[in-house]
Amino acid sequence: MSADRLLELDFTGPDLPLARITLAATLHRAGLPGPVRDALAQAVLEAMANAVLHGGGAGRLSVGSADGEVRCEVADAGPGPSAVVPAPESLAPEPRTPDAGQEAATGRGHGLRIAEALTDRIEVHPGPGDRGTTVVLAASLRTAVPAPGSA
Amino acid sequence: MTQHHGTTGRIIPVERLQPGDHSCMDVTDRASRWQVLTAFTRTGLARGEKVMLLLDPSDLNDEDAVACLDGGTGHMEAALKSGQFVLDRNTSAYLPDGRFSKERQVRDFAAEAERAREAGYPRLRGAGDMGWAPRAGVADDEVIDYEASLAELFADGYLTALCCYDRQQCGDPLVAATRTVHPLQVMECLGGLEVTRAPGGGRRIAGSAELGSREEFTRALREALGPRPGRGSSRYELDLTDLVYMEAHCAWQLLDLVAGLPRKDTAVVRCGPMPATALRGLGSADVPQLELHVADPQDTQDTGDTAEAEDVA
Numbered sequence: 001m002s003a004d005r006l007l008e009l010d011f012t013g014p015d016l017p018l019a020r021i022t023l024a025a026t027l028h029r030a031g032l033p034g035p036v037r038d039a040l041a042q043a044v045l046e047a048m049a050n051a052v053l054h055g056g057g058a059g060r061l062s063v064g065s066a067d068g069e070v071r072c073e074v075a076d077a078g079p080g081p082s083a084v085v086p087a088p089e090s091l092a093p094e095p096r097t098p099d100a101g102q103e104a105a106t107g108r109g110h111g112l113r114i115a116e117a118l119t120d121r122i123e124v125h126p127g128p129g130d131r132g133t134t135v136v137l138a139a140s141l142r143t144a145v146p147a148p149g150s151a
Numbered sequence: 152m153t154q155h156h157g158t159t160g161r162i163i164p165v166e167r168l169q170p171g172d173h174s175c176m177d178v179t180d181r182a183s184r185w186q187v188l189t190a191f192t193r194t195g196l197a198r199g200e201k202v203m204l205l206l207d208p209s210d211l212n213d214e215d216a217v218a219c220l221d222g223g224t225g226h227m228e229a230a231l232k233s234g235q236f237v238l239d240r241n242t243s244a245y246l247p248d249g250r251f252s253k254e255r256q257v258r259d260f261a262a263e264a265e266r267a268r269e270a271g272y273p274r275l276r277g278a279g280d281m282g283w284a285p286r287a288g289v290a291d292d293e294v295i296d297y298e299a300s301l302a303e304l305f306a307d308g309y310l311t312a313l314c315c316y317d318r319q320q321c322g323d324p325l326v327a328a329t330r331t332v333h334p335l336q337v338m339e340c341l342g343g344l345e346v347t348r349a350p351g352g353g354r355r356i357a358g359s360a361e362l363g364s365r366e367e368f369t370r371a372l373r374e375a376l377g378p379r380p381g382r383g384s385s386r387y388e389l390d391l392t393d394l395v396y397m398e399a400h401c402a403w404q405l406l407d408l409v410a411g412l413p414r415k416d417t418a419v420v421r422c423g424p425m426p427a428t429a430l431r432g433l434g435s436a437d438v439p440q441l442e443l444h445v446a447d448p449q450d451t452q453d454t455g456d457t458a459e460a461e462d463v464a
Binding site: 007008013014016017021022024028035038039049052117 | 166186189190193194196197198222223224341342359361362363396398399400402403424425428429432433
């Protein structure tokens with residue numbers, strides 16, 4: 001996927017806390033500055049939680065850098081994008097209603113809305129044979145500064 | 152959700168450790184402890200810091216320990232070879248001649264920090280299993296006296312330390328006493344929550360609000376933002392400054408609960424930049440009952456674009 005592969009990580013639900021820290025460390029090594037790193041990490045973590053909840057309970061995170069950007073892929077083997085990504089209209093800001101908590105309880109929509117807002121680029125693809133979903137999230141390295149002294 | 156008693160220091164997730172922090176951790180579960188050590192190590196290495204782990208001889212052997220810490224990331228081998236990562240046993244570090252000397256130990260750690268500085272590392276972070284102490288017959292008050300004597304090593308902000316006290320090996324009295332001498336206590340579980348009641352009825356929620364803790368987080372919010380008797384307006388205080396991550400689902404739950412408060416009420420939420428990003432992304436500005444104050448604990452000051460007046464939604 002990339003000229004420089006930075007991380008390959010399989011995950012399930014219980015792996016998410018350590019995966020969060022490993023992702024943050026990887027983005028730090030990539031040289032993304034703090035605010036960009038936090039934003040991309042939040043977006044990727046939302047996609048990872050979606051993969052666990054709606055994409056078959058497990059996924060694979062790949063992080064690489066190429067063409068001046070850090071690119072994260074979250075792939076699952078679930079039923080496909082329609083299960084992970086809500087319909088476009090539900091990504092629009094919605095009025096807060098007494099039923100809003102019910103919608104939040106489904107766990108769909110808000111994460112992707114934040115992911116869209118926080119990344120330079122987000123793509124959602126079906127997996128091979130229309131099985132599974134791959135979410136690609138990217139942030140530009142152009143404003144990045146190298147992490148000092150990282151191994 | 153964990154509740155700790157008898158702790159005088161702040162209880163924080165390991166991600167919140169900063170240069171100059173001297174912390175302890177209760178260990179009751181070895182797998183959880185390894186997750187924290189892995190997080191501690193990966194974070195330090197990524198920041199370019201020198202990382203030193205002092206394991207008990209009864210713990211994983213060196214090869215398994217390194218494999219556990221690496222977890223397929225591929226960074227440990229290079230870090231070992233370069234000297235950025237050092238793995239040793241607590242017995243050889245604390246009892247080099249079979250005896251413990253507080254003065255020698257403080258000198259040794261000071262020298263270790265000096266060597267790391269001379270080698271060009273921006274910081275040194277170390278974690279040590281303190282199970283050697285009771286085994287070597289070192290009295291609890293001697294251990295506490297030693298821990299207290301380390302304070303000046305941390306004064307210049309170069310060193311970060313995590314002292315692990317296994318409850319089974321060290322016993323409840325020592326574990327309880329060590330909490331009183333460390334300024335910080337690190338949570339034993341990654342991805343967990345620490346909820347404490349603040350004076351005046353507010354709540355402090357530390358840790359991480361994510362998939363595995365979202366039900367606990369929501370429950371804590373409901374308790375914190377529950378109806379209060381009386382006719383006047385209510386002011387709710389939520390201290391989330393040591394909440395290192397808040398997923399969108401949890402952020403939405405928070406906004407939803409605050410939006411459901413009577414309009415005369417105010418919920419003051421203090422948090423770091425990352426949870427603030429989630430709250431803003433989900434429309435915190437449209438919730439008039441919410442006062443959002445953003446401070447970055449890593450900078451120990453409010454972040455540049457988040458002057459409180461600007462932040463109040």
